[in-house]
Amino acid sequence: MSLTGMGPAETRQSAPASPTARSMWRASRMAILLGLLVVAAAVVTVALGGGAAPSRRLDPDDTSLDGSRALAQLLRARGVSVDRADSVTRARELAKGGDRLLLVTDTSFVLDPAGVAAIPGDRVVVGDLYRLDLLAPGVRSSAQVGQRSREPECPLPAARAAGSAFMGGAAFTVPRGATGCYPAGDDGWTLVSLPNAGGTTTVVGDGAFMTNRRLAEDGNAALALDLLGTAKAVTWLVEPPEEDTVAGPAGQSVYDLMPPGVPWAVAMAAVAVLVTGLWRGRRLGPVVTERLPVVVRAAETVEGRGRLYRARRARGRAADVLRAGAIDRLLPRLGLAPDAGRDEVVAAVAARTGHAPGQVGAALYGPEPADDAGLVALAHYLDSIERTVGEH
């Protein structure tokens, strides 16, 4: 009666299962083709579009949406020459020609704000700039307000001619002798015009209305042209281009101090990491999966019921079940029928154990225990009754 009829079974034929080079090429050629197309499209786009320089806000040479080349072109078309100045020195030199307006959109790069303030002639200041107190004495920013189309509500000719414009940003207080336009409720005015030593200083809350994006809206172009076109020429003060390298005290960067082989060694290390990755990443054969049978303990439902009893403190139910179980086991030992009455059972148990019938009756058919200690005591008492009945 052997269970396993063992014996050397016959051999079977093996077959190669890994793909050949040809089948791999067939399977992946569409993907490779698509990848090449994507790369080619990217290269063409970059080559045609040219390197997109980072946009410089309110720069007269910038064609991006935040630039202001459109405004500069309009000014030139009206015979106003626009000169880009990336340093205060250059702006001061230009100012020597006379009848010139200075447009200041940023002073964060200026080491000498007083030097800017000293340049004579008309002046337009855009935004709540650093050292605004020097550029436009008496004008202080009172609040930040939202940008939207605002009405001029002032007698300034440029504003009246332009009508509503996209104003906002900073709102300013208006000092004595100055004119405020485009009010932002009670917060202040978003355009302030005040006289200075050699002309007029105009402060606007934000330059958005001068950008390529907004210039065509509302009366933005008219306002910008009226503000900037008062003189024959405009000096447009812009941020100087950033220096690429920071030279050390001896004029040497950290790269100059390295031995010449280090960058190449880093490249070689990258190759070594790649080779190591290829070595470790190649798996010897497939990952084998398997359907495993479910692991569920049969007692889980019982344990769950026990936890439910515990969570609800279901002493009544627990006691009923314990009593029913005890009576179920006691009946055959006492020689009683399964449908024996309550009094009959109590009497039989009392007679067999010698306990008082009242005590036995309370244990077997009494009310539910008042607390957990009572339940434990009941369980122990039922056990002792069962033991005593079993012994006799």
Place this chain on the structure above:
Amino acid sequence: MALTGRAALVAALGVVVVLVAPRPGSALAGVCLVLAAAILVDLALAGSVRPLRFHRSGETLVRLGQRATVELVVENPGSRRVRGVLRDAWPPSAGASPRVMRLDVPPGERRRLTVTLTPTRRGDRESVAVTVRSVGPLGLAARQGRHRSPWAVRVLPPFLSRKHLPARLARLRELEGRHPALVRGQGTEFDSLREYVVGDDVRSIDWRATARRHDVVVRTWRPERDRRVLIVLDTGRTSAGRVGEAPIPLAGAPADGGGPGSGRGARPVPGWPRLDWSMDAALLLSALAARAGDRVDFLAHDRAVRAWVSGASRTELLSSLVNAMAPIEAELVEADSRGMVSAILARAKRRCLVVLLTDLNAAALDEGLMPVLPQLSSRHLVLVAAVSDPRVADMAARKGTAEEVYDAAAAERTRLDRRRITARLRRHGVEVVDAPPDDIAPALADAYLALKAAGRL
């Protein structure tokens, strides 16, 4: 293709070379070119994997808990030596070892490798793939390829209750007329007449034959033979529940976990499914019944017939049973008792003992078996055998704290339901065997012997 650790080492040494070289740019290019060239040469000179041929031999059947060895012969018909490693991939529960083997086959020769399987569960295990990595002469790169070399090993139920068989066979021999005085009973078959010897039951004296022979003659009796036993295995959801402690560690099961009685908080071992315990009991019963001269059929059913063994000869019965049982897994569906009963009735034309191995789950039986039980019990003798959960008994016995008393109440509730369903089954004339996992097989065998002694088959 695959690279080796040596290639990575060479690349790492290249970093040093580039660092100290007078012209690092050229050194980088040189190192990379040399490495690439060496890898290409290595790949070109490595033994080809694709033409390799594999032949397998070895065991196809193994009992759970035992080891099987499968031999793999690698034949190299190519012209270059194949040197490297080989992995014979099997499913995790096949317990294949070693995982990776060294391989060195000269051209035109063959080498034999041996894989040892230590399965951790029943069922069919098939080899998935043989992967060979053939390293080139420089040891920098390797060709890698995969082959299918099919081989299946069937893991049979372990039949652990075999140890109970000799005792039950001795009991059977007692029944078989060697001690006629003990077995004289209602319903047993008349065997032969023989002379009276002192000690025989006087009630068995055949007076008519005595009158003819002028000698006191007694009748002898023997138990019935050639009865039919149909073992029905319920493979529905209730058979998936795990009870007791697994005699053979399961795949993924903690081997060192405490048993169900090892205290609160300890994670109990998942145990063995009821299905496996039932199979064990079924095997002991069939071995015993086959010795007793009865015919044994086997049916596994949940919502459809999963296995059916009929008409196996006495010598082949056990092997065909374990073969039929091996791939059966518990299905997570409610068993269709109506379909099961009609399957039984369609297969068992003559009266037989139907041994139904299921669980005494009150809810499942109320909706499933109870309504159709009369159909079955009117034509056949029905014996329901169920594996009880020792964890429930353990919970019912612990009453130290209030929490434990609540658990004990829940366990008591389950046992009460079980006793009630048992009583209802007995009222239908159904025999019930309800025993913990370790005792179910001998208890079922004893119930069978008792029925046989009483001549009720």
